[in-house]
Amino acid sequence: xxxxxxxxxxxxxxxxxxxxxxxxxxxxxxxxxxxxxxxxxxxxxxxxxxxxxxxxxxxxxxxxxxxxxxxxxxxxxxxxxxxxxxxxxxxxxxxxxxxxxxxxxxxxxxxxxxxxxxxxxxxxxxxxxxxxxxxxxxxxxxxxxxxxxxxxxxxxxxxxxxxxxxxxxxxxxxxxxxxxxxxxxxxxxxxxxxxxxxxxxxxxxxxxxxxxxxxxxxxxxxxxxxxxxxxxxxxxxxxxxxxxxxxxxxxxxxxxxxxxxxxxxxxxxxxxxxxxxxxxxxxxxxxxxxxxxxxxxxxxxxxxxxxxxxxxxxxxxxxxxxxxxxxxxxxxxxxxxxxxxxxxxxxxxxxxxx
Ligand SMILES: Cc1ncc(C[n+]2csc(CCOP(=O)(O)OP(=O)(O)O)c2C)c(N)n1
Numbered sequence: 001x002x003x004x005x006x007x008x009x010x011x012x013x014x015x016x017x018x019x020x021x022x023x024x025x026x027x028x029x030x031x032x033x034x035x036x037x038x039x040x041x042x043x044x045x046x047x048x049x050x051x052x053x054x055x056x057x058x059x060x061x062x063x064x065x066x067x068x069x070x071x072x073x074x075x076x077x078x079x080x081x082x083x084x085x086x087x088x089x090x091x092x093x094x095x096x097x098x099x100x101x102x103x104x105x106x107x108x109x110x111x112x113x114x115x116x117x118x119x120x121x122x123x124x125x126x127x128x129x130x131x132x133x134x135x136x137x138x139x140x141x142x143x144x145x146x147x148x149x150x151x152x153x154x155x156x157x158x159x160x161x162x163x164x165x166x167x168x169x170x171x172x173x174x175x176x177x178x179x180x181x182x183x184x185x186x187x188x189x190x191x192x193x194x195x196x197x198x199x200x201x202x203x204x205x206x207x208x209x210x211x212x213x214x215x216x217x218x219x220x221x222x223x224x225x226x227x228x229x230x231x232x233x234x235x236x237x238x239x240x241x242x243x244x245x246x247x248x249x250x251x252x253x254x255x256x257x258x259x260x261x262x263x264x265x266x267x268x269x270x271x272x273x274x275x276x277x278x279x280x281x282x283x284x285x286x287x288x289x290x291x292x293x294x295x296x297x298x299x300x301x302x303x304x305x306x307x308x309x310x311x312x313x314x315x316x317x318x319x320x321x322x323x324x325x326x327x328x329x330x331x332x333x334x335x336x337x338x339x340x341x342x343x344x345x346x347x348x349x350x351x352x353x354x
Contacts, residue, residue, distance in 0.1 A: 007211040007222075014234060015224035019282045021290025029233040033297060039080060039228050040292060041306055043072040043285050046096045048310040049105060050259075052318060053112060057263045061322065063114050066092040070226070070258035073284035074190050076100065077231030082158060086239060087126040087144055089137040089159035092262075093190065094130070101125045105317035106324075115326045116334045126155075135165040138174030138187065145183035145242075156184040156242035158235070164195020166212065167203045175216040175250065184242035186235065187250045190225060192257040197270040213250035225253030226284040229291075256282070 016027045031039075050069050056062035068075060071093065079100035082088065090097050095112070099105050102125050110118025111130075121127050128144075131137035141159035148155050165171055166189060178185040189209050193200055206212060213220025219238075223230050231253060238249035256279035260267050292298035332339060332347040339347070 007206075007208045010214060011208050011210045011220050011222055013222045013224075014230055015227050016230040016233070017224075017227045017287055017291055019226075019287055021287045021292075021294060023229070023291060027230075027233075029229055031229070031232070035080070036292060036295075036297060039076055039232065040285075040288055040298075041310075042076040042080070042100055043228065043288065044306050045099075045310040045313060046072045046076060047285060048307070049096060049099075049314050049317075052314045053109070054259065054263065056109075056318065057112075062109070062112050064262050064264055065112050066095075066262045067257070067259035068093055068096060070256050070279065070284070071190055071192060073228035073231050073288070074188070074225045074253050074255060077228045078158060078160070078188060078235050081232050081235040081239060083155065083239070083243075085126070085153070085155035086243075087128065087141070087148075087155065087157045089128045089131065089141040089144075089157060091131050091134075091137065091160050091162065091165075093162070094160050098125070098127055101127055103127075105313060106320035109317055109321035110324060113321060115324065116330055117324075117326060118321070135161060135168035135170035135174075137161065138165070138171050139177070141187075142174045142178045142181070142183055142185055145178065145185040146181050149181075149183055149245075154243050156186055156239045158186045158188060158239065160188050160190065162195060163189060163191040163193070163200045163203055163209060164198060165189070166209050167195075172212075172216075175213065175218060175248075178248045179216040179218045182245065183248065184245070185248045186238040186242050187248070188235065189250065189252050190255055191252050192225075192255050194257065194261070194267075194271070196261045196265060197267075199270075208252060210250055210252035213248075218248040218250060220250045220252070222252045222254060225255035226282050226287070228284060228288050255284075 016024050050067055053062055053065045054067055057065045075094050075097050079097045095108050098108055103121050107118040137159050141157040145157040191200060191209055208222050210220035210222040223234050225231060234251055238251060241247055289298055329347060332343050335343060
């Protein structure tokens with residue numbers, strides 16, 4: 001099981017909504033109804049899209065895909081906590097975040113279908129590319145945060161990673177530089193229990209990942225990553241703090257990846273049914289639904305409407321991405337920033353008229 005116990009008095013563990021949707025009144029962020037609705041809608045859309053991507057991959061219509069089921073609260077809570085001016089440094093697991101930042105879903109599909117065009121995002125979205133090499137995004141984010149600081153721009157960076165990424169040197173270099181240079185940085189580690197098949201306990205002997213912040217003189221907190229109210233309010237607080245020059249924060253969001261690591265993985269080989277059932281009961285969408293219901297903001301009709309809308313958005317996006325005709329020359333163009341003479345020659349040979 002992933003650890004949920006806080007490091008003795010030094011690191012707090014925060015949860016606002018329990019698994020049955022009951023709220024801790026002392027921590028209630030009192031978000032407006034409109035924002036609660038948005039959080040819920042995006043989580044439902046994320047799950048609908050995720051299921052579709054998995055099905056597309058299984059039927060040969062999409063290449064490798066990294067499922068997000070179980071981690072919706074982290075992705076949606078983080079996305080809505082950001083200001084437009086802030087910059088994000090996501091991994092393969094957070095591609096849906098691009099949609100909340102303004103990218104059309106069909107373009108994100110294109111990326112997973114192997115077409116570079118899909119991942120050419122408008123610079124105004126302030127999104128860095130999805131990091132596939134583990135942990136490289138952390139030092140990039142600190143460099144960008146340092147640049148923001150030097151330029152006097154009031155914005156922060158939010159970088160994402162998994163529990164496995166904290167075993168890479170890049171993670172530690174980044175936290176160290178962020179503290180020393182006092183950059184406007186927030187680090188979000190989704191502790192989903194595994195780095196592919198490697199369990200969290202094999203990454204580190206530390207009781208929590210959050211406590212690693214202490215070594216670098218920055219703040220650390222462990223939160224319930226399946227509680228969208230907690231994710232949203234913790235990240236918002238951390239970003240406000242970073243933008244105000246009041247320090248950096250490492251947030252460890254404890255969660256669980258319900259599906260495979262990617263479509264190339266079979267989780268049945270390294271985890272058991274009871275563990276999955278334990279986390280199914282802690283589902284981020286279910287508990288938020290119960291909370292909204294208790295507040296009179298959820299009904300069957302509302303659910304039906306949202307499901308239909310999500311399904312239509314996803315199906316329209318699939319139709320558009322499948323109709324897209326990429327330029328086959330892209331196979332050669334995107335290998336390096338500038339094509340080598342060899343590649344130029346190969347491209348010409350391929351496309352010259354016979
Ligand atoms: C530098 C590097 N080493 C190894 C890999 C292969 N790899 C891909 S995903 C992964 C596990 C990452 O686990 P974690 O950071 O916990 O993130 P999660 O996938 O669980 O979200 C590994 C080792 C890689 N992509 N990059």
